[in-house]
Amino acid sequence: MTELRRNALDAALEQPTPALGTLPRGEPVQVFAVPQGTPARPRIDRAEGIYMWDISGRRYIDAGSGPVACNIGYGNRRVLDALQRQAEAAAFANPSTFESAANRLFAERLTEAAGPGYERVFVVSGGSEANEAALKLARQMAVARGDTSRWKVISRQPSYHGGTLGALSVTGDLSAHDMFGPMMQVMPKVPAPITYRIPDGFDQESWAEHCAEVLDRTIVDEGPGGVLAFIQEPVGGLATGALVPHAAYMRRVREICDRHGVILIHDEVMSGGGRTGAFLSHEHWPDCRPDLVVMAKGVGAGYFPLGLVLAPRDRVAEIAESGGFMHGHTAHGNPLACAVGLAVLEETLERGLIANAAAQGARLRARLDALVELSPIVGDVRGKGLLMALELVKDKARKTPFASSAMAAGTLAKVAMEQGLILYQRRTNAGRDGDWVMISPPLIATEAEIDLIADGIETAVRETARRLGVA
Ligand SMILES: Cc1ncc(COP(=O)(O)O)c(C=O)c1O
Known part of the structure; x- marks a missing residue:
């Protein structure tokens, strides 16, 4: 159990988190989205700044601002x-x-x-x-x-x-x-x-x-x-x-x-x-x-x-x-x-957050642009300020996307999450147009936090390339 302050509702909910779709009634909204038996998401405990903690005490950096929404971070x-x-x-x-x-x-x-x-x-x-x-x-x-x-x-x-x-x-x-x-x-x-x-x-x-x-x-x-x-x-x-x-x-x-x-x-x-x-x-x-x-x-x-x-x-x-x-x-x-x-x-x-978005966006962009040079699977980086996306491809020379079944962007988001970095990803057009993840941290992110995010993305991209079988 975490030593952090616990949400009062969590304290009332003592039982371990069951897999989704397995209880006769109730269950959170995710039950509408995934097959029965899918492991439940980690349960949120608290959030502050660009960080979130689940009830086991594990810390995550929110590099997506949720679904590109939490512009000024948490706990303001x-x-x-x-x-x-x-x-x-x-x-x-x-x-x-x-x-x-x-x-x-x-x-x-x-x-x-x-x-x-x-x-x-x-x-x-x-x-x-x-x-x-x-x-x-x-x-x-x-x-x-x-x-x-x-x-x-x-x-x-x-x-x-x-x-x-x-x-x-x-x-x-x-x-x-x-x-x-x-x-x-x-x-x-x-x-x-x-x-x-x-x-x-x-x-x-x-x-x-x-x-x-x-x-x-x-x-x-x-x-x-x-x-x-x-x-x-x-x-x-x-x-x-x-x-x-x-x-x-x-x-x-x-x-x-x-x-x-x-x-x-x-x-x-x-x-x-x-x-x-x-x-x-x-x-x-x-x-x-x-x-x-x-x-x-x-x-x-x-x-x-x-x-x-x-x-x-x-x-x-x-x-x-x-x-x-x-x-x-x-x-x-x-x-x-x-x-x-x-x-x-x-x-x-x-707090000058618009100027900060421009400045930190440029800092993060430089690191992501370097990834386009370094990684065999990063084909493009696009965006403005702190609204960016990183596109994954199977063949950089031809800009060929991964097969839809490879779930390339989903794999990157999953790998990042395993290391405590949250990236926003959802498929539009069933992946027909390609695979990308949003890189969109809160506008309050500091230089040090941007560097931490960039380090995390680099590590996650490397591991994703390995899992997708690209040398
Ligand atoms: C450009 C754009 N328009 C509209 C919407 C819908 O907004 P909401 O999810 O708040 O209904 C979204 C949500 O992602 C969006 O990105």
Whole structure:
């Protein structure tokens, strides 16, 4: 037994952890995901900074920030105090009855950080929910101006925008569409401007140009006036392994959307809030400012479910004047979520965590780039700031991915976990596009911690190559 302070619930749960699916009732959520008899995950005891401990006392470094969410690390005193203060004052207030100071202040500070063009914020409980809200807001923005024929939302293949049916309809994941396609209105897709394993006959720039041209053509082919919006992850997440599009692509996307009267939505659920070394990605691409920005994950930083949509003041006013936004959830504008969002934002800005993400991202990137040279299985490293991915290949010269059955990225994540290093990995498109793991530590990581993470990744990659049978 660990000598560390034990979670009160764990103390109440005395029995040893049984394999999953073996008890007649109860069991944690993992029981929905894995075959019966799969060993249970280690049970969390506590977490602080970039570290987590299970109930046996074993320490892990969280080099993924959970699912790229826990931006300011664990156990942050300011956020915990804000959460407790708000919970004691009023844990809930129905937005149709009351406004809350937490909502008002959070909206004020967040829109200030987002800059001109993003003066209003609709607060919900997560990334999928926020994308749903953005799609409906875009539709009402068009309808409020009499553009009632527009409803199609184009997105990229591959991409990820969430698990709910609306967000899934714009997600570029063929295996999810095989399963759920009949239950939703699948939206048109255009190719993602990938930068590695580019189709024959193209280089990075010409492929980016080609992808922009396909977007242009698709808008026309779908029927002029029919396309409402284009949604993209400015810096990619798991679907593309932290894809950073060519600058020419971003410029053209904005120009194409403007020319066709199409609303541009940036899904910054993973990239927003400082992780890429900028609060929002349009700081990296100033000539590609979106009309709507969707955020989640890092804005609540794992302390409370929080997602949001940033929108321009005049467009929101038009909707409000024409009957109001036809959307809401029990928890929209929730005071606890807003109190947490405000404290996370203050912590991010006051501690200079955005600059730290840029600086530590560069430090870690140098070590990962060296791995591309050294390791026979590391084909590419991509990303910005502390949103990076490392792609594994079987044959570096040909950039050939491992067979899907080899579970290359899963093996790397497993090996890393055995050494106490947590890497975020999940398969989009059933591994069809390749294998990568996210390298995305909390923005609070110090130089020494970044070096520790880099050392751990090097060791794990070496062992993974051995297990995958690559010399
Ligand atoms: C880019 C992007 N959009 C949307 C989502 C969905 O967010 P959530 O899981 O909070 O619903 C995710 C989650 O991984 C994401 O990475």
